[in-house]
Amino acid sequence: MISFNYWRGALLAMLCAGPVFVLPLFFVSMPSGGKGAYIGPLVFALLLSIPFGAAFAFLPVFFGGYVMALWGSRNRRARHPVLWGVAGALMATLIAAILIGLARGDVRVSILFAFAGAVCALLVRLGTRWDDDLAPAPLNAHQGEVK
Numbered sequence: 001m002i003s004f005n006y007w008r009g010a011l012l013a014m015l016c017a018g019p020v021f022v023l024p025l026f027f028v029s030m031p032s033g034g035k036g037a038y039i040g041p042l043v044f045a046l047l048l049s050i051p052f053g054a055a056f057a058f059l060p061v062f063f064g065g066y067v068m069a070l071w072g073s074r075n076r077r078a079r080h081p082v083l084w085g086v087a088g089a090l091m092a093t094l095i096a097a098i099l100i101g102l103a104r105g106d107v108r109v110s111i112l113f114a115f116a117g118a119v120c121a122l123l124v125r126l127g128t129r130w131d132d133d134l135a136p137a138p139l140n141a142h143q144g145e146v147k
Contacts (some may be wrong), residue, residue: 002073002131009127017061021116027144057120064091065124068141073130081125088121089114123141137138 022045026038068087072079096113100106 002129004069004073004128006065006069006124006128009124010061012127013061013123014054014057015050016123017116017120018049021053022046024112039104045071054094060091061120061124069128082113084121084125085118089118092117
């Protein structure tokens with residue numbers, strides 16, 4: 001069986017979950033004039049969002065990362081980053097539907113959750129390694145030749 005290591009990507013995704021969620025909210029709610037005046041609150045909001053986002057994203061990131069890495073160890077095609085992004089977006093959208101309710105949910109909130117879920121899943125994929133990872137392909141036909 002092929003073993004995998006995904007903890008680096010999961011840790012990165014947990015630390016980035018809050019800022020990835022807060023940053024679009026901040027830019028959507030910002031007035032058009034005086035953009036320089038909002039740097040201080042933006043930095044404060046991003047720093048404050050790191051621990052809360054990490055606590056909220058802990059279970060989905062570690063559970064989803066484990067399932068996707070396990071699937072990738074059994075099927076090479078499951079390692080494709082697009083598949084990871086789609087899986088993260090679907091998982092986060094399901095969590096949003098559960099949290100805000102299916103009937104009264106706002107579509108914008110679901111889109112925000114899907115965006116954050118896709119980015120976090122791609123960050124987990126970025127840090128995931130399998131034992132049978134292939135060496136990168138040469139950039140040109142002459143690379144690696146002995147003369």
